[in-house]
Amino acid sequence: MLFYEDFIKSINSKSNIEMKKIEKFSVEAKKIVSGAGIGIPLILAGFFQGYLAVNENVKVMPGVFALVFLFLGIKQLRTTFSYKVIIDTEKKILIGEKLVLSLADIDSCTLEEKKIGKNLQVVLDIITVDRKQIIIPLYMKNKERFVLIMRLLLDTKFFIKK
Missing domain, CATH: 1.10.287 (Helix Hairpins)
Structure with missing residues (x-):
């Protein structure tokens, strides 16, 4: 899984990112x-x-x-x-099509590779405080920026599975 390893290396090589008040991520061209x-x-x-x-x-x-x-x-x-994911960095809220989640309600967030359908996809596996699992496939443009922002906002709750 060369792509996933390269993705992790690029995320780990970047430590600081400048965030806007509201970050919007839409579906990638592919x-x-x-x-x-x-x-x-x-x-x-x-x-x-x-x-x-x-x-x-x-x-x-x-x-x-x-x-x-x-x-x-x-x-x-x-x-x-209609696929879009929005992160409000000031209020620390993650907004999706059918999802409004406060980042304070997240117990853990793991970046990993999971099988979705027939293909392996890079996903964020989120476990909330009330033990609900939310899987966000990274189908968006600027997926690296999305992961970096989530890592900065969640800090010790964010993990990378190798």
Whole structure:
């Protein structure tokens, strides 16, 4: 796992980072391309099926396929483009799509490599004071900066698993 080792070395080589009041992290370009590469063809297939349903004396099956393809394509694009993680460094709050977490409520935060789906991904494994586990995959741009900010804000609660 050469990439993960290089990532750890680059994080350990940097000690001080200048933080803004609010740090925003959005999805990286590779994930945008793959998400759009799935969502756009699904939407186009939905439009084509809708065209077939209308032009062939309103058949039911192409209409159903049109609705399903359009729903899946729009959902894929929405999921891809709505990914964002925000850190409020003054209030020490981590905000995600369905997550609002005070950094004071974190018991431990571990940077590690976990298997998500078929691939190994670099993740932050967060355990809260009330023993809930939150896994944040690092799909974002500037993932190194995100980890450095979390390490500075959490200090002794932040660990790196090798």
